[in-house]
Amino acid sequence: MKFFPESALVQLEYEKVKTLLAQHARTEYAKAKAAALRIHTRKEFIDRELRQSHEYKLLYDSGMGFPNDFILNLQKEIKLLGIPGAVLSGEQFLQIRRLAENSNQIFRWFDNERRQAYPALALVIRDSYYEKAVIGMIDAVLEPTGTVKDSASEALANIRMSLFRKRNDLRRIFDKIITKLNKQGYLADIEESFMNGRRVLAVFAEQKRMIKGVLHGESDSRRTSFIEPEETTELNNTIFSLEQEETREVYRILRELTSQLSVYAPLLKTWHELAGEFDFIRAKAKLAIDMQGNFPLVSDRSVVKLVQAYHPLLLIYNKANNKPTIPVDLWLYEKQRILVISGPNAGGKTVTLKTVGLLQLMMQSGLLVPVHPDSEMGIFKQIMIHIGDTQSLEFELSTYSSHLKNMKHFMENANGRTLFFIDELGSGSDPNLGGAFAEVIMEELAIKHSLGIVTTHYLNLKVMANKVPGIINGAMQFDEKNLLPMYKLVLGKPGSSYTFSIAERIGLEKRLIDKARTLVDENHFTLDKLLNRTEQDLQHIDKEKLELQQLLKENHRLKAEMQRVLDKETHRLELEKFQLQNKIAEDKIAYLKDMERRLKAMVIEWRRTEDKEKVVKMIHALLFNQKEKISTEKQQKKFNEKFEEIAGEINIGDKVRMKMNRQVGIVKEIKRKKVLLQVGAMPMTVDLKDLIRVKEKLPE
Numbered sequence: 258m259k260f261f262p263e264s265a266l267v268q269l270e271y272e273k274v275k276t277l278l279a280q281h282a283r284t285e286y287a288k289a290k291a292a293a294l295r296i297h298t299r300k301e302f303i304d305r306e307l308r309q310s311h312e313y314k315l316l317y318d319s320g321m322g323f324p325n326d327f328i329l330n331l332q333k334e335i336k337l338l339g340i341p342g343a344v345l346s347g348e349q350f351l352q353i354r355r356l357a358e359n360s361n362q363i364f365r366w367f368d369n370e371r372r373q374a375y376p377a378l379a380l381v382i383r384d385s386y387y388e389k390a391v392i393g394m395i396d397a398v399l400e401p402t403g404t405v406k407d408s409a410s411e412a413l414a415n416i417r418m419s420l421f422r423k424r425n426d427l428r429r430i431f432d433k434i435i436t437k438l439n440k441q442g443y444l445a446d447i448e449e450s451f452m453n454g455r456r457v458l459a460v461f462a463e464q465k466r467m468i469k470g471v472l473h474g475e476s477d478s479r480r481t482s483f484i485e486p487e488e489t490t491e492l493n494n495t496i497f498s499l500e501q502e503e504t505r506e507v508y509r510i511l512r513e514l515t516s517q518l519s520v521y522a523p524l525l526k527t528w529h530e531l532a533g534e535f536d537f538i539r540a541k542a543k544l545a546i547d548m549q550g551n552f553p554l555v556s557d558r559s560v561v562k563l564v565q566a567y568h569p570l571l572l573i574y575n576k577a578n579n580k581p582t583i584p585v586d587l588w589l590y591e592k593q594r595i596l597v598i599s600g601p602n603a604g605g606k607t608v609t610l611k612t613v614g615l616l617q618l619m620m621q622s623g624l625l626v627p628v629h630p631d632s633e634m635g636i637f638k639q640i641m642i643h644i645g646d647t648q649s650l651e652f653e654l655s656t657y658s659s660h661l662k663n664m665k666h667f668m669e670n671a672n673g674r675t676l677f678f679i680d681e682l683g684s685g686s687d688p689n690l691g692g693a694f695a696e697v698i699m700e701e702l703a704i705k706h707s708l709g710i711v712t713t714h715y716l717n718l719k720v721m722a723n724k725v726p727g728i729i730n731g732a733m734q735f736d737e738k739n740l741l742p743m744y745k746l747v748l749g750k751p752g753s754s755y756t757f758s759i760a761e762r763i764g765l766e767k768r769l770i771d772k773a774r775t776l777v778d779e780n781h782f783t784l785d786k787l788l789n790r791t792e793q794d795l796q797h798i799d800k801e802k803l804e805l806q807q808l809l810k811e812n813h814r815l816k817a818e819m820q821r822v823l824d825k826e827t828h829r830l831e832l833e834k835f836q837l838q839n840k841i842a843e844d845k846i847a848y849l850k851d852m853e854r855r856l857k858a859m860v861i862e863w864r865r866t867e868d869k870e871k872v873v874k875m876i877h878a879l880l881f882n883q884k885e886k887i888s889t890e891k892q893q894k895k896f897n898e899k900f901e902e903i904a905g906e907i908n909i910g911d912k913v914r915m916k917m918n919r920q921v922g923i924v925k926e927i928k929r930k931k932v933l934l935q936v937g938a939m940p941m942t943v944d945l946k947d948l949i950r951v952k953e954k955l956p957e
Contacts, residue, residue: 258296259639269614281540285330286533296621298638300557306623308377311552313542324362325535338522344512347403357391360528385527398514405507413506420499427492445481455493457483550625553632561589564629568612583744585609589708593729597722598712599751600733605744606712610678638674668701677709692717703727719751900951913948
């Protein structure tokens with residue numbers, strides 16, 4: 258990507274983002290890659306890196322771990338492996354083993370299911386493989402502590418066995434000498450020591466001539482001499498010789514292991530880079546969590562559609578200080594290519610401009626950005642910015658001259674894949690003349706089909722935005738009542754500078770303000786006042802819209818609550834219905850048992866009596882009349898316990914009994930000879946002639 262000027266990345270604070278990214282990196286590889294972060298212009302590169310960061314962030318969000326704990330820098334060790342005759346130490350081999358074990362865990366983690374779930378992360382290991390022989394070769398030679406095993410070679414095993422025996426002999430002889438000299442009172446309190454790799458006696462200086470041996474030194478006070486007794490000299494020489502042989506054999510074994518592993522030097526280098534690459538992706542995911550970063554839709558065209566976009570550095574700062582951050586929403590595309598933002602000073606115009614620029618750089622660097630996932634971000638091949646005072650002392654250019662020089666570069670080099678940002682277009686010159694040049698510049702950039710944002714206080718640019726195709730207005734809202742910026746961008750309308758309102762709020766004398774008003778062109782003042790009033794009206798509409806949304810939300814909540822109550826009541830009625838059905842079933846069972854008992858008795862009577870006709874009549878009466886009789890008797894008994902019949906005309910609200918089934922209900926409505934009756938929870942229509950007026954009995 259091309260930048261203009263060279264300080265563009267610094268002005269947009271891109272370097273600060275790179276610093277934050279490097280702070281999350283643990284490996285030297287990832288730190289170096291963060292410091293040299295590339296800004297891509299090819300969609301496949303951008304999309305791949307964004308997906309990798311997004312998938313690693315999903316791992317964090319789900320609480321799932323990723324097996325990449327290797328952070329050592331083994332560039333030197335891996336380079337040595339590829340040099341003929343080089344020898345790595347046991348500790349260096351253990352570090353390579355840890356790298357191989359880390360790679361093994363990564364390859365095992367990417368099973369078939371995870372390769373499908375995290376395809377972008379799986380791309381990192383696509384061209385590599387795991388080789389178990391690396392760990393096998395190291396384990397065959399080294400202990401977990403890094404010491405060469407006795408079994409590494411037959412010669413080493415023999416040397417160490419000889420050393421073991423000679424050292425045992427030395428210890429046995431030395432212990433006898435110490436015991437003997439202690440009895441004679443020749444030894445100091447420490448009795449013995451080691452000097453020059455040999456075990457020596459600590460002898461009082463005045464007794465040193467009483468002991469035959471080699472003098473190795475004296476203490477600082479000259480009171481103690483260190484002597485190697487002549488009985489152990491030969492043994493010490495033998496042990497020293499064996500130790501030298503052991504060192505040479507260990508060196509030979511390590512050199513051979515280095516030579517064997519040199520075949521895998523390219524593979525180890527790949528594993529080392531894989532560990533660093535996953536650490537770099539992890540750092541991007543951690544940064545995304547800090548910045549509330551998301552994965553927007555990436556388009557290979559010129560478009561900037563930001564939904565709930567935050568300036569990442571401002572968001573982190575405000576979070577640390579428990580302050581709110583106001584998001585920005587804007588949309589630039591072919592039909593509205595240039596956004597002209599106006600409004601009062603310190604209202605957030607420059608912050609909005611920098612937010613868009615920094616987010617674009619981050620996205621094209623493969624970093625997740627703090628926007629809503631519904632946002633769409635295109636790919637640009639050059640970014641041009643003009644922010645702040647660009648006066649050049651070196652070339653003796655004034656502020657406006659430098660401004661025009663930059664604008665000349667913009668107009669000559671801008672194209673359909675250019676994203677530009679101009680802060681205070683036309684400033685530094687006479688408002689009328691500077692405003693005229695600003696119109697020409699902005700119209701030329703629109704003709705070039707470039708996308709960009711311009712901030713200004715010039716009224717002629719605000720008016721121009723409504724006339725020239727592809728240029729739209731935007732305003733930073735301002736709370737005129739409390740004299741506070743709201744940092745909220747509103748598209749489609751220009752903003753007022755609130756010059757006189759601010760002067761009034763800070764207490765400037767009214768006569769001075771009135772005098773200033775007389776010096777302003779009436780049309781200019783009227784337009785600014787109209788913009789002021791329009792903005793306040795829009796803020797009022799937004800407030801009412803928010804209140805309406807809250808009322809609608811409350812309405813939905815009440816509707817849901819009512820539905821829950823209705824569902825609960827329906828459930829209760831169903832439960833009562835089931836309970837009633839169960840009660841009826843119990844009555845039927847009791848009735849059938851009673852019938853069974855009576856029928857058995859009649860069968861017995863049939864067998865004993867000669868009057869068969871009498872028994873048949875009894876059975877007939879039992880089967881066809883008993884059930885109706887019992888039901889009628891029960892209903893009548895239940896009714897008589899609670900109600901009594903009364904005379905009189907039936908009216909609405911009266912309690913009545915139905916003649917057919919003896920159920921009692923309340924009269925709700927009377928139409929001609931039909932009555933709407935409420936029986937329990939069920940309404941029903943009954944003929945008036947089938948009802949009898951009743952009343953409840955008073956409790957005794």
